[in-house]
Amino acid sequence: MMLFPYFLAGSFFGIVIVEAEVVSWFRIQEMFRFQSFHMYGIIGTAVLTAAVSLLILKKFGVRSLDGEPVATSPKTLGSGARYLVGGSIFGLGWALTGACPGPMVGLIGSGAPIMLVPLAAALAGTLAYGCCRPNLPH
Amino acid sequence: MFSGFPHPLPWYVAGPLIGLVVPTLLLLGNKSFGISSNFRHLCAALVPCRIEFFGHDWKRLGSWNLVFLLGIFAGGALASVVAPPVRLNLSAETVSALQQLGLRDLTGLVPHELFSWSTLLTLKGFVSMVVGGFLVGFGAAYAGGCTSGHAIAGLADLQLPSLLAVCGFFAGGLATTHLLLPFLLR
Numbered sequence: 120m121m122l123f124p125y126f127l128a129g130s131f132f133g134i135v136i137v138e139a140e141v142v143s144w145f146r147i148q149e150m151f152r153f154q155s156f157h158m159y160g161i162i163g164t165a166v167l168t169a170a171v172s173l174l175i176l177k178k179f180g181v182r183s184l185d186g187e188p189v190a191t192s193p194k195t196l197g198s199g200a201r202y203l204v205g206g207s208i209f210g211l212g213w214a215l216t217g218a219c220p221g222p223m224v225g226l227i228g229s230g231a232p233i234m235l236v237p238l239a240a241a242l243a244g245t246l247a248y249g250c251c252r253p254n255l256p257h
Numbered sequence: 258m259f260s261g262f263p264h265p266l267p268w269y270v271a272g273p274l275i276g277l278v279v280p281t282l283l284l285l286g287n288k289s290f291g292i293s294s295n296f297r298h299l300c301a302a303l304v305p306c307r308i309e310f311f312g313h314d315w316k317r318l319g320s321w322n323l324v325f326l327l328g329i330f331a332g333g334a335l336a337s338v339v340a341p342p343v344r345l346n347l348s349a350e351t352v353s354a355l356q357q358l359g360l361r362d363l364t365g366l367v368p369h370e371l372f373s374w375s376t377l378l379t380l381k382g383f384v385s386m387v388v389g390g391f392l393v394g395f396g397a398a399y400a401g402g403c404t405s406g407h408a409i410a411g412l413a414d415l416q417l418p419s420l421l422a423v424c425g426f427f428a429g430g431l432a433t434t435h436l437l438l439p440f441l442l443r
Contacts, residue, residue: 122324124285129328130335132278137336138264139271143366145347145355146265151427151434154350160268161275162408168276169290169413176280189283194401194411194418202400202407202418206425209396209403213426214433215389217367219404220292220397223390224326226366228333229342233372237390242303244394245296249310255399 133225142225144217151214200256212244264343279410288321291406293397295319295326310398342366358442371442381441392429400425 139161140146150158175181176189183189196202213219216237218226223241226234248255265271282288298319301311336342344364355363362369376382397403400422402411408426411419 120286120321122321125282125288125321125324126328126331128278128281128285129325130332131328132275132325133329133332134336135266135271135274135332136329137333137342137366138266138340139268139275140265140342140345140366141271141275142333143342143345144368144372145345145351145363145366147430148355148434149348149351151430152351152354154348154354157265157268161272164269164272165276165409166412168273169279169409170415172277172280173283173413176283181284183284183287185286187287189280189287191283191289191410191414194416196418199418199421202421203425205396205399205401206407206422207396207429207432208392208425209400209422210426210429210431211433211437212389212392212394212396212429213404214430214438215385216393219393220296221326221329221403221405223393224292224329225333228330228335229337229366230334231365231367231372233374233386234367236377236386237393240387240390241394241397242296242299244391244396245293245398246300246304246311246394247391248395248398249297249300249308252308252310 132221133228136222136225137229142218142222142229147214147217197257204256212241264340265346275409276413279413282325286321289406290410291402292322292326292329293394293403293406295322296394297398298323358438360442384441396425396429 136142141161146158149155181189220241223234223238279290282290298315301313301315347363352363360368360370371382371385377386402422407419407422412423
């Protein structure tokens with residue numbers, strides 16, 4: 120598999136989230152305090168752009184570079200507990216670190232090596248989930 | 258280098274550019290945009306254990322995403338060299354709210370009074386960095402995705418599970434911001 124295009128796509132994403140200050144702890148605070156439209160505008164137009172792109176790709180049966188028609192796989196709902204509970208746990212942490220997973224890495228790149236600490240802690244959190252998984256409602 | 262570069266990049270430019278990552282990854286190889294999967298791949302790669310959740314073929318399934326993550330690092334580095342973020346133009350209400358919580362230094366992308374090696378072992382530093390990071394990693398794995406996978410790719414694909422997850426993201430974020438932070442920082 121050609122991996123370099125994914126590196127370029129990641130770099131593009133990294134540049135945009137740093138330049139738009141999506142990686143900023145302060146912008147996340149503004150968002151959770153409803154005191155600025157900036158983050159809502161970004162998330163809203165990102166979803167809209169992605170949704171329209173998906174509609175076009177699927178409607179015209181566009182194929183990806185590997186020859187398969189573009190497709191997304193539906194997520195299983197189950198009881199919904201994993202999304203609500205897991206999501207809430209994620210949110211509690213998101214407002215503390217001020218950075219979700221992508222921004223953590225973007226921040227490290229942009230010269231905040233201290234974000235290696237939340238990143239390592241996030242790996243520990245994922246590891247803990249892997250251990251507890253059989254005992255959690257999904 | 259580009260002193261005239263607008264900061265921040267306006268939302269109506271940044272949002273669509275971020276949204277285009279979703280079709281780009283699908284076109285490149287039918288890959289779903291979602292960054293937190295990398296935590297699972299990294300655990301599988303780094304931690305020698307026999308836990309079912311980490312028993313997947315991370316090299317086959319996750320190489321592209323780990324390379325994407327490396328790209329985010331490089332992109333962040335490039336951005337900070339070419340057009341470094343200037344002083345944030347925060348809303349006045351947020352500035353005053355954060356000052357009331359005792360934060361004096363509102364420069365940079367992270368508050369240095371919370372995120373630094375010297376505050377790591379203080380209560381507020383430890384909770385912000387270690388507890389916060391742990392909850393992000395645990396919650397994203399439990400919810401099966403983070404902001405990229407659920408709030409952007411999932412919502413754009415009209416997935417109900419993603420809407421539930423995003424409701425959770427905001428419930429948790431609002432609780433931390435309005436209930437925990439006043440207690441933690443003051």
